[in-house]
Amino acid sequence: MTTTAIQTTQVYRLYIKASPDEIWDAITKPEFTERYFYGARIENTPGGHRSLGPDDDVWGEAEVTEFDPPRKLVHGWRSLYDPELAAEEESRVTWEIEPQDGGLCLLTVVHDQLEGAPKTAASVSGGWMLVLSGLKTLLETGQPLVG
């Protein structure tokens, strides 16, 4: 088994058959995120990024540094749901939505500035994949991937 190197920049990209506005709503509004993001109710506004767990525990809280609907969203990331990860430095998440032909959009998620958060980097890499394939399924079928 190959050892997984810790990547300080992680890039995830996928096509989603949905409009830029639909994707934007799905990544900024809690009623959508709770259906594909581990049940987290995430709200992204120009005022900030806030993620709440099912019991209203604060799972994440950070600044939103770029809010350009429905194209680009940049916010800080701290994994407050786990004390060990929460102790690490803040990293950054960038969402880019690019419309394509045929009613498709290309969604790119870059999780970077992970130099000061190696445990977070290791922990989120599988998670992003599940979250993004869940987001795709939700937008394309109206049904959540899990449950």
Next chain:
Amino acid sequence: MTDDDLVFKALADPTRRRLLDRLFERDGRTLGELEEGLEMTRFGVMKHLRVLEEAGLVVSRKAGREKHHFLNPVPIRLLHDRWIDKYTEQRVSALSELKTQLEGRG
């Protein structure tokens, strides 16, 4: 060609799989860094990278004057969900059915 076709085609070549492995070891490499240790011309590496990019397996991003290449694991995940899960799950459930049947017979 569908997206799946592009991914399978991209993965069908050993050099391209090797490039993916190199990015898995250390992501964000430049073309020059990817070339190192490969017995191939720059043009050859670029050609393979283009196939990987078209399949969505590699995403390149510019940082200043440099272009960095990143492994995008999502297409492999989707391929796994679509092709691997389906067959392995059936196999597992067939085995557990057999177990139930055999145990129920006693």
